[in-house]
Amino acid sequence: MTRSSAPGKVYLFGEHAVVYGEPAVPCAIERRARVGVEPRDDATLRVHSDDLSLDGFTVEYAGSTDGKPDIDVAESLVDAAMGYVDEAIAQVREVTGEPDAGFEVTIESDIPLGAGLGSSAAVVVAAIDAATRALGVELSTAELAERAYQTELAVQDGQASRADTFCSATGGAVRVEGSDCRAIDAPDLPLVIGFDGGAGDTGALVAGVRQLRDEYSFAADTVASIGDIVRQGETALADGDVAELGRLMDFNHGLLSALGVSGRSLDSMVWAAREAGALGAKLTGAGGGGCIVALDPTPETETALRYLPGCEDVFPAELADEGVRQLE
Amino acid sequence: MTRSSAPGKVYLFGEHAVVYGEPAVPCAIERRARVGVEPRDDATLRVHSDDLSLDGFTVEYAGSTDGKPDIDVAESLVDAAMGYVDEAIAQVREVTGEPDAGFEVTIESDIPLGAGLGSSAAVVVAAIDAATRALGVELSTAELAERAYQTELAVQDGQASRADTFCSATGGAVRVEGSDCRAIDAPDLPLVIGFDGGAGDTGALVAGVRQLRDEYSFAADTVASIGDIVRQGETALADGDVAELGRLMDFNHGLLSALGVSGRSLDSMVWAAREAGALGAKLTGAGGGGCIVALDPTPETETALRYLPGCEDVFPAELADEGVRQLE
Numbered sequence: 001m002t003r004s005s006a007p008g009k010v011y012l013f014g015e016h017a018v019v020y021g022e023p024a025v026p027c028a029i030e031r032r033a034r035v036g037v038e039p040r041d042d043a044t045l046r047v048h049s050d051d052l053s054l055d056g057f058t059v060e061y062a063g064s065t066d067g068k069p070d071i072d073v074a075e076s077l078v079d080a081a082m083g084y085v086d087e088a089i090a091q092v093r094e095v096t097g098e099p100d101a102g103f104e105v106t107i108e109s110d111i112p113l114g115a116g117l118g119s120s121a122a123v124v125v126a127a128i129d130a131a132t133r134a135l136g137v138e139l140s141t142a143e144l145a146e147r148a149y150q151t152e153l154a155v156q157d158g159q160a161s162r163a164d165t166f167c168s169a170t171g172g173a174v175r176v177e178g179s180d181c182r183a184i185d186a187p188d189l190p191l192v193i194g195f196d197g198g199a200g201d202t203g204a205l206v207a208g209v210r211q212l213r214d215e216y217s218f219a220a221d222t223v224a225s226i227g228d229i230v231r232q233g234e235t236a237l238a239d240g241d242v243a244e245l246g247r248l249m250d251f252n253h254g255l256l257s258a259l260g261v262s263g264r265s266l267d268s269m270v271w272a273a274r275e276a277g278a279l280g281a282k283l284t285g286a287g288g289g290g291c292i293v294a295l296d297p298t299p300e301t302e303t304a305l306r307y308l309p310g311c312e313d314v315f316p317a318e319l320a321d322e323g324v325r326q327l328e
Numbered sequence: 329m330t331r332s333s334a335p336g337k338v339y340l341f342g343e344h345a346v347v348y349g350e351p352a353v354p355c356a357i358e359r360r361a362r363v364g365v366e367p368r369d370d371a372t373l374r375v376h377s378d379d380l381s382l383d384g385f386t387v388e389y390a391g392s393t394d395g396k397p398d399i400d401v402a403e404s405l406v407d408a409a410m411g412y413v414d415e416a417i418a419q420v421r422e423v424t425g426e427p428d429a430g431f432e433v434t435i436e437s438d439i440p441l442g443a444g445l446g447s448s449a450a451v452v453v454a455a456i457d458a459a460t461r462a463l464g465v466e467l468s469t470a471e472l473a474e475r476a477y478q479t480e481l482a483v484q485d486g487q488a489s490r491a492d493t494f495c496s497a498t499g500g501a502v503r504v505e506g507s508d509c510r511a512i513d514a515p516d517l518p519l520v521i522g523f524d525g526g527a528g529d530t531g532a533l534v535a536g537v538r539q540l541r542d543e544y545s546f547a548a549d550t551v552a553s554i555g556d557i558v559r560q561g562e563t564a565l566a567d568g569d570v571a572e573l574g575r576l577m578d579f580n581h582g583l584l585s586a587l588g589v590s591g592r593s594l595d596s597m598v599w600a601a602r603e604a605g606a607l608g609a610k611l612t613g614a615g616g617g618g619c620i621v622a623l624d625p626t627p628e629t630e631t632a633l634r635y636l637p638g639c640e641d642v643f644p645a646e647l648a649d650e651g652v653r654q655l656e
Contacts, residue, residue: 217556218579222553229544250588251544251586252586253586255582256582257581257582258578264603267595271592272592
């Protein structure tokens with residue numbers, strides 16, 4: 001048995017604007033997916049998951065890719081999870097030159113699913129790392145990130161960001177600009193994440209921003225301003241200026257709101273965090289619904305969000321310095 | 329007895345950015361202050377108000393400027409109201425060349441006080457109009473607006489916008505840019521106003537925007553983008569394109585949020601309006617707390633806001649085509 005974990009991520013700055021060539025800064029958070037792999041004698045792939053869990057419901061399935069798993073949640077979610085594992089193993093077979101490799105794969109994750117926290121990227125990174133090692137092949141982090149990206153690209157019909165998989169593989173804070181991803185310095189960040197239990201329609205949200213940007217010069221300027229915030233944010237990260245990061249996150253959130261990608265529950269969580277004394281708060285990811293990320297070195301934001309109607313889950317999450325981690 | 333009324337106003341677009349030379353578009357709303365004036369034989373000024381009312385409490389006072397009125401609300405509020413009337417009458421004495429004119433002044437208003445809806449400007453405009461007429465002098469609308477502006481300037485320690493008094497005097501939609509104010513064409517606007525019962529600290533909010541703008545180029549760009557929205561909004565007003573106005577109001581609200589002048593209750597009202605089907609919604613005025621304005625030709629937004637916790641008052645208010653109105 002080999003077993004690896006990989007972290008989820010939040011966007012500190014720059015989501016949506018990154019689509020138009022602006023830089024963005026995602027960072028890995030200390031919430032992980034763990035994937036254990038045991039080679040089989042045949043080419044079969046079996047996936048076990050005891051806790052692809054989300055506060056309020058649990059995915060439990062054990063099946064092959066041929067049959068339907070025994071589940072009590074939306075089939076599409078399980079299909080999606082199975083799809084990522086299938087494709088990750090396809091990458092493993094290719095990179096190891098073992099097209100007939102079969103595995104027992106066990107997945108655990110404490111990253112809420114479908115919340116925009118990069119749970120699929122974390123599962124893919126951990127799965128590829130564990131399965132290649134099981135076959136005696138050690139990938140470099142860069143190669144692991146690339147294979148994980150190819151996996152997401154295949155599953156998501158050619159629409160994937162390098163940022164999620166790179167961030168999950170390398171850990172820490174990452175600067176993304178176009179196809180260039182690189183690790184950047186960052187201080188300890190007292191991140192608090194609030195989740196409304198929902199998810200926006202990423203495709204529709206991205207299309208909405210595009211429409212605004214095509215129609216209005218001030219919307220294009222707003223996208224460019226997000227890029228400026230990101231550049232300012234890189235300086236604040238390098239300086240370890242957490243208060244400045246908070247101010248920039250607040251501003252970034254306002255510009256995302258202007259671009260139509262915030263939502264009632266997201267704004268409600270952002271305000272609860274700010275009124276609890278957070279240094280800053282913003283939505284993270286595609287928006288519409290899903291998660292916010294706040295900076296608060298005190299327990300106040302977590303407490304405020306815990307009692308906020310409409311906030312389904314809240315947890316503190318330090319910056320994950322380490323990306324993929326070999327557990328056994 | 330002469331008696332005049334004048335309307336309050338909302339900002340359709342451009343508050344805060346107007347401070348930096350960008351245009352803004354306030355528009356008069358069909359909520360009015362009514363001021364009745366009866367000349368006295370002496371130089372005394374007595375002010376009666378039965379309903380400078382705000383949902384939940386009522387200012388009642390009758391006193392001279394020498395003594396303290398008999399009241400049950402914050403003294404500062406009454407001092408402020410008295411200050412506006414005093415100074416308006418000082419302008420009347422000057423413009424009519426009757427320095428010893430005295431009056432019984434009766435004020436009624438259905439514009440919530442201190443809500444950023446221009447209640448003081450409306451009282452001042454109506455008072456100057458009624459009192460000059462009582463002395464047989466008829467001011468042009470331009471002169472009335474100027475005298476009302478001078479009144480606010482004197483009361484507010486040199487900090488006043490020409491927009492409020494101009495808009496109240498002339499009615500309709502107004503384009504303000506620097507010291508230039510002019511009436512512009514506008515269609516019927518299905519305005520709905522929600523009030524959280526509070527008020528932001530205008531000085532602190534304006535200072536906050538200035539600080540952001542001085543520190544960050546992207547904040548200066550955001551202010552400039554608000555100017556672009558205003559210009560686009562003027563076209564939409566001229567075209568009578570109410571749906572476009574709504575989209576622009578939504579965007580304007582997001583940029584104001586980025587500049588740090590929205591607030592939890594304002595965002596809550598804005599989202600309630602949008603989810604009720606409003607074509608657009610934004611804060612109006614200085615922000616922090618106070619009012620939002622939404623566009624909704626249906627009763628849905630009014631209903632949604634009426635039942636929203638934290639919304640103290642809600643009312644539909646058509647665009648007031650007429651500014652100051654001579655009642656008797």
